[in-house]
Amino acid sequence: MTYVKDIKDQLTAISLLDGRNWDKVKSVAEYFSEFALMRYRIRIEVSYLQFLSSIGIVRSLTNGEKKLLDKLWKQFDLNDGHTVKEFEKKTNHDVKAIEYYIQQKCKNGSLTDLIPFIHIGLTSYDINIPAYALMISDFRKDVYLPSLSNVLVRLKTLIVETQTMVMLGRTHGQPALPTTLGKELAVYYQRLKKEKENLARIQIEAKLTGAVGNFNALYFIDPKYDWLKFSSEFISSLKLTPNLITTQILPYDSWINLFDALRRINNILLGFSQDIWWYISFEYFLQKKKEAEVGSSTMSHKINPITFENAEGNLGIANSLFEFFSRKLSYSRLQRDLSDSTVKRDFGLAFGFSLLAYDSLLSGLKRIKPNPSKMKEDLDKHWEIFSEGIQTYLRMKGLKNAYELLKEKTRGRTLSKEQLYKIIDSLPLEKSDKEKLKIKDLSNYSGLARELAEIAIQE
Numbered sequence: 528m529t530y531v532k533d534i535k536d537q538l539t540a541i542s543l544l545d546g547r548n549w550d551k552v553k554s555v556a557e558y559f560s561e562f563a564l565m566r567y568r569i570r571i572e573v574s575y576l577q578f579l580s581s582i583g584i585v586r587s588l589t590n591g592e593k594k595l596l597d598k599l600w601k602q603f604d605l606n607d608g609h610t611v612k613e614f615e616k617k618t619n620h621d622v623k624a625i626e627y628y629i630q631q632k633c634k635n636g637s638l639t640d641l642i643p644f645i646h647i648g649l650t651s652y653d654i655n656i657p658a659y660a661l662m663i664s665d666f667r668k669d670v671y672l673p674s675l676s677n678v679l680v681r682l683k684t685l686i687v688e689t690q691t692m693v694m695l696g697r698t699h700g701q702p703a704l705p706t707t708l709g710k711e712l713a714v715y716y717q718r719l720k721k722e723k724e725n726l727a728r729i730q731i732e733a734k735l736t737g738a739v740g741n742f743n744a745l746y747f748i749d750p751k752y753d754w755l756k757f758s759s760e761f762i763s764s765l766k767l768t769p770n771l772i773t774t775q776i777l778p779y780d781s782w783i784n785l786f787d788a789l790r791r792i793n794n795i796l797l798g799f800s801q802d803i804w805w806y807i808s809f810e811y812f813l814q815k816k817k818e819a820e821v822g823s824s825t826m827s828h829k830i831n832p833i834t835f836e837n838a839e840g841n842l843g844i845a846n847s848l849f850e851f852f853s854r855k856l857s858y859s860r861l862q863r864d865l866s867d868s869t870v871k872r873d874f875g876l877a878f879g880f881s882l883l884a885y886d887s888l889l890s891g892l893k894r895i896k897p898n899p900s901k902m903k904e905d906l907d908k909h910w911e912i913f914s915e916g917i918q919t920y921l922r923m924k925g926l927k928n929a930y931e932l933l934k935e936k937t938r939g940r941t942l943s944k945e946q947l948y949k950i951i952d953s954l955p956l957e958k959s960d961k962e963k964l965k966i967k968d969l970s971n972y973s974g975l976a977r978e979l980a981e982i983a984i985q986e
Contacts, residue, residue, distance in 0.1 A: 544879040551886045552879045558666040559875025562608045567658035568625045570600040578761050585644050622651040648745040650738040656777045660733040660767050674885045681892045686712045690980035693970035694902035702909040705969050710976040713983035715799045726788045730768040732781040740773040775863045779856035790849040797842040800835045807832045812895040834891030841884035848877035911942040
């Protein structure tokens, strides 16, 4: 369904996700809002009832009855959500409210006889855990991975554009060696690509094992029935991975694995945002100007890299939440307390801030263009960086103190081409060797940067 917020809602919202940036992240509400949680819970309850029918525990359902049950979650709307909340006011229990809502919907029709079987043998967490697992799984597939792919596509385009643009590489922030802008960006591309593939492979576990994880009620009803197979098949039917060894709650380790993967991706993008910020500061990237925008309330000349700064900040917020989720969900009092319940309700915040950051990154990447002339200008100011190549060549010629010799002549100095040539002329080498060392351009000392960038973006 489409969620609409009027300007008052956005102006009075506490979170910038529900406020000023709502239009950029409203897709998150389809998966992690209170309304979405209700819908996913109904989906699990309905799927469970249909599963009971498919294996013969309850009577067969007609196609019409199956469709009627599916409509309960597929056509669930805000009015239905208000009805559920009315039940919750009486029960003070959100999952029981869902059960009563479904009972009400089945009361006056052919499904009346199945009302006793709604939620039979289950605890609340047999509904909550698969519901949240599906919310995470669906969001990963429908929203998160496509959003990350969009960033990767734009980054790849930028790599292709800049893979031959030679620039001054830095280590410790100091002039180091020539590289290409495309190769530097390719490192991020390769890291993100690997982590994206890893994220897509992570199995998301869920459980249906009863109030303390032992199938007590179901086993009591029929000790001869294979409830372990029953549980595994039901969870698998939801395209989730069953975990049979649980307490009332699921050991959340597979979810934690996913949160940690998301945090690694966000950390990569955070570092990427900072580097792009520096490249803009160096003027290796120029920002495209939008006439109506201003960069400062007083400094009229400025175009700020605000999209990358926003991305950095929002990635930090998201990761603080993902880190907390991983830490909090790794333990529980006697392996079952309800402090995880309120935490799970805030999953959408971490995903929302991540999505907002990706939107900022994508916007920023579309607004920058490389400035190769500035890269060359900076590179040409630092011919001292070729001392590595010279001293390595001297070593190959058998000179034992090659490093020390170049250190004495270059350390802490900024050299022009002419000054470096004079140093080369002073070296104990044949004339032909000196001529070989007098490279015409520092771009000739960029190694395999171009080739490595090409390798990184190969599919």
